Amino acid sequence: MVEFILRAGSISPGWMSANRAAEGIRAHQKVQKLRKAEAKARGGVYTPECALKMSFERGGFAFELEGRADGIEENINDIAGQAVPRLPRLSRIEEIKSTYSPLRELDIDPEHWHWAQLKCYAYMYCKANDMEKAALRLTYARVDTDEIRAFDEECAFETLEAFFFDLIDMYLAFARADAKRIAERNETGRALEFPFGGYRSGQREMCVAVYAAAKQGKRLYAQAPTGVGKTISALFPSVKALVEGHAEKIFYMTAKALTRKAAEYALGIMAEKGLRIRAVTLTAKDKICPYEVRECAPEACERANGHFDRVNRAVLDMTMNETLITRETVEKYALRHNVCPFEFQLDASMFCDVVVCDYNHVYDPRTKLKRFFVDGGKFILLNDEAHNLVDRARDMFSASLSKRDFSAVAKGLSAQGKKSGLYKAVAAINKYFRQRFKEAGEAEGAGVNTIVAVSKSLPDGLCALLDEFLAEADTWLKINEFSPMNEAVLELFFQANDFIRVSEGFDERYVTYVEKNAKDRELRVKLYCLDPSRLLNRELKKSRAAVFFSATLTPLAYFRDVLGGEDGDFLLKLASPYDRENLCVLIDRRISAKLKNRESSYGPVAERIYEMAAAKPGNYFAFFPSYAYLSAVYEVFTAKYPQIQAKIQTQDMSEEERDAFLEDFGEKNKRLETGTSFVAFAVMGGVFSEGIDLKGERLIGAAVVGVGLPLISPERDVLSEYYQNAGGTGFSYAYLYPGMNKVLQAAGRVIRSETDRGVLLLLDERFLREDYQGLFPWEWGHFGTVWKSGDVGERLREFWGEKGDKD
Numbered sequence: 001m002v003e004f005i006l007r008a009g010s011i012s013p014g015w016m017s018a019n020r021a022a023e024g025i026r027a028h029q030k031v032q033k034l035r036k037a038e039a040k041a042r043g044g045v046y047t048p049e050c051a052l053k054m055s056f057e058r059g060g061f062a063f064e065l066e067g068r069a070d071g072i073e074e075n076i077n078d079i080a081g082q083a084v085p086r087l088p089r090l091s092r093i094e095e096i097k098s099t100y101s102p103l104r105e106l107d108i109d110p111e112h113w114h115w116a117q118l119k120c121y122a123y124m125y126c127k128a129n130d131m132e133k134a135a136l137r138l139t140y141a142r143v144d145t146d147e148i149r150a151f152d153e154e155c156a157f158e159t160l161e162a163f164f165f166d167l168i169d170m171y172l173a174f175a176r177a178d179a180k181r182i183a184e185r186n187e188t189g190r191a192l193e194f195p196f197g198g199y200r201s202g203q204r205e206m207c208v209a210v211y212a213a214a215k216q217g218k219r220l221y222a223q224a225p226t227g228v229g230k231t232i233s234a235l236f237p238s239v240k241a242l243v244e245g246h247a248e249k250i251f252y253m254t255a256k257a258l259t260r261k262a263a264e265y266a267l268g269i270m271a272e273k274g275l276r277i278r279a280v281t282l283t284a285k286d287k288i289c290p291y292e293v294r295e296c297a298p299e300a301c302e303r304a305n306g307h308f309d310r311v312n313r314a315v316l317d318m319t320m321n322e323t324l325i326t327r328e329t330v331e332k333y334a335l336r337h338n339v340c341p342f343e344f345q346l347d348a349s350m351f352c353d354v355v356v357c358d359y360n361h362v363y364d365p366r367t368k369l370k371r372f373f374v375d376g377g378k379f380i381l382l383n384d385e386a387h388n389l390v391d392r393a394r395d396m397f398s399a400s401l402s403k404r405d406f407s408a409v410a411k412g413l414s415a416q417g418k419k420s421g422l423y424k425a426v427a428a429i430n431k432y433f434r435q436r437f438k439e440a441g442e443a444e445g446a447g448v449n450t451i452v453a454v455s456k457s458l459p460d461g462l463c464a465l466l467d468e469f470l471a472e473a474d475t476w477l478k479i480n481e482f483s484p485m486n487e488a489v490l491e492l493f494f495q496a497n498d499f500i501r502v503s504e505g506f507d508e509r510y511v512t513y514v515e516k517n518a519k520d521r522e523l524r525v526k527l528y529c530l531d532p533s534r535l536l537n538r539e540l541k542k543s544r545a546a547v548f549f550s551a552t553l554t555p556l557a558y559f560r561d562v563l564g565g566e567d568g569d570f571l572l573k574l575a576s577p578y579d580r581e582n583l584c585v586l587i588d589r590r591i592s593a594k595l596k597n598r599e600s601s602y603g604p605v606a607e608r609i610y611e612m613a614a615a616k617p618g619n620y621f622a623f624f625p626s627y628a629y630l631s632a633v634y635e636v637f638t639a640k641y642p643q644i645q646a647k648i649q650t651q652d653m654s655e656e657e658r659d660a661f662l663e664d665f666g667e668k669n670k671r672l673e674t675g676t677s678f679v680a681f682a683v684m685g686g687v688f689s690e691g692i693d694l695k696g697e698r699l700i701g702a703a704v705v706g707v708g709l710p711l712i713s714p715e716r717d718v719l720s721e722y723y724q725n726a727g728g729t730g731f732s733y734a735y736l737y738p739g740m741n742k743v744l745q746a747a748g749r750v751i752r753s754e755t756d757r758g759v760l761l762l763l764d765e766r767f768l769r770e771d772y773q774g775l776f777p778w779e780w781g782h783f784g785t786v787w788k789s790g791d792v793g794e795r796l797r798e799f800w801g802e803k804g805d806k807d
Contacts, residue, residue: 006167010305028096031141052069059172093125225748235382247544251543279355281327315351360392362381375542409485413426451515458527463499473493511722530722558729583758588608592765606636616796617676633681634648661680684706695752710738
């Protein structure tokens with residue numbers, strides 16, 4: 001409380017030792033041991049780590065305050081057991097702070113929050129023990145030496161009490177704002193009815209299941225097809241659970257920024273119906289920073305300079321005047337108060353009911369919101385598009401190191417001399433990588449990353465070398481803040497520290513693999529998390545309830561297994577609310593998109609796509625399993641069918657290029673007026689195969705080429721072996737289910753509303769196999785088959801009601 005109210009100063013990128021907590025504890029214990037000896041010599045008693053608690057009312061609020069004073073020596077006027085006449089009882093309350101700064105340079109402002117914390121402890125102690133005054137000692141201990149420096153003063157009880165309640169009154173502004181938020185939220189939330197009047201098919205079932213999970217503290221895995229309205233069906237019952245006291249905060253997580261707009265829209269709809277709820281959308285630092293070059297140092301950034309002097313006023317201003325806090329809202333208030341928008345939004349989240357954010361903010365050990373997810377709380381976790389979380393979780397709990405990075409730092413440090421402990425530690429790791437590169441032999445396919453070694457144990461000897469590097473880098477970073485090598489060493493420190501953290505949890509769910517690029521002479525060692533379920537489960541237990549939902553969460557048992565579920569978790573599978581006769585599904589039983597048959601399929605695939613586009617003027621997608629396949633068929637298609645306008649997705653498209661790509665799907669496209677068609681060629685699993693909503697005439701069909709299987713690779717084979725040994729599900733977990741999920745996502749672009757009609761071409765004979773059809777959604781159950789030229793055109797003209805001769 002004290003630090004929050006009285007924080008001041010600037011955001012600084014200065015080095016914080018990785019061992020700061022342990023070093024601080026040792027410094028505290030060193031001072032406490034000294035104080036015990038001093039008190040004993042005087043015939044007194046010094047008690048370390050004294051818990052203090054008090055309850056009181058102020059401004060209409062009931063407060064419960066607690067803390068732990070580092071040390072208290074009682075009755076310091078009592079010498080050798082004999083009280084000094086006419087002197088009141090006096091005890092000394094001590095607060096100890098560890099520091100790296102030279103103690104002779106310390107100049108502690110009387111208004112500093114360290115003094116404030118000590119004064120609060122002194123007031124609590126005096127109040128509990130009916131004492132007229134107290135002796136205060138603020139002690140600083142330098143962690144890397146035996147130096148200590150103490151500042152002493154005495155304060156009368158009346159002075160301490162006045163200071164204490166002045167501080168509480170400062171906090172009351174935030175307490176009143178928060179109480180108003182909660183009261184308005186609860187009053188309007190209880191009165192809120194489902195904002196769309198009636199429920200769509202499946203919507204009520206999902207709302208009931210989400211509320212039950214929140215109320216009972218359970219997890220729910222829900223497959224909710226397009227049209228169910230899964231965003232509002234997750235948020236509405238969660239708000240009801242919040243209002244009724246089953247939870248204290250909702251986290252709505254997505255994999256992509258675009259999906260967060262759906263959450264903002266749903267919250268806005270409920271707000272229009274009268275709900276007063278405060279929500280904030282968190283934006284990545286690189287995106288919300290207003291400067292082209294991000295340099296978070298007070299001397300380089302006016303927002304960082306004095307940020308903490310201004311941020312509390314900014315938080316209070318925004319949270320008292322705004323409810324739905326988007327990125328634009330954060331930017332507006334950050335500009336008004338001249339604060340860092342990234343840090344500002346994180347502070348504002350403390351005073352919000354709903355936090356819309358990325359999965360990383362909750363689950364990733366490196367970037368999760370530690371203010372919430374170290375100890376956890378009564379949170380509801382809503383995981384939208386949860387099919388994306390599987391691979392994301394594997395990445396979160398994995399770690400890798402690169403030969404190139406260590407080589408670069410070794411080269412940079414060598415220019416400053418080769419005698420430092422840090423250079424020797426980096427050189428030793430660099431030598432390790434060179435040796436492993438040599439042992440790996442020649443990787444097949446120069447310039448291609450190839451996994452050349454897979455092991456079920458940690459890399460022999462590497463962790464010990466990394467421990468030595470971390471110790472040396474920790475010392476070096478403390479004293480080389482302005483070195484030109486500081487940034488590179490710091491980045492390498494974080495990578496090494498992450499690798500060690502992951503290594504400490506390395507078990508049968510992990511493998512180590514070595515990846516080599518012979519052309520670039522690069523070697524990467526990765527600790528790869530095959531099965532993130534245990535680690536996700538550990539994080540999920542820090543919250544009250546969790547809901548995982550997606551239109552393609554199939555099969556549900558697979559997703560429950562890999563996303564940290566347990567027996568007894570709720571499973572919900574909803575049917576599409578749309579008439580399945582509005583979707584014409586055709587499977588080509590002659591085309592094979594297997595890798596060995598792809599070259600011979602280019603012409604037939606291009607022909608089927610042409611027949612689809614020629615059957616009815618409109619906008620279409622053609623989805624492929626790889627960029628190579630995509631490009632080859634696109635080349636054939638554009639050469640043979642120039643009358644159909646076509647556009648191709650390229651790798652690494654910018655946000656502006658993606659927006660331009662989608663502009664061709666305009667609601668009133670001139671091509672439709674002239675009776676022509678447009679086909680967009682895109683890759684499955686890419687930015688255009690999920691998360692985009694092209695309703696009505698904007699998209700009337702899609703061809704999905706191939707069954708979406710990930711490329712066969714050593715990494716996938718290791719996954720397959722792991723799950724095969726664990727439950728006989730190797731191929732399904734490593735290849736089949738992830739592949740079909742991409743297919744389902746791509747196919748889901750076609751029908752987006754109850755009035756949409758469209759066509760889906762599945763161009764691969766494997767779709768007729770039982771294992772694939774077992775994963776088909778209900779709305780594909782009436783599929784037909786085609787097998788020769790002209791079949792697609794004929795069937796689609798029948799579907800569109802425009803029968804005619806074959807092409």
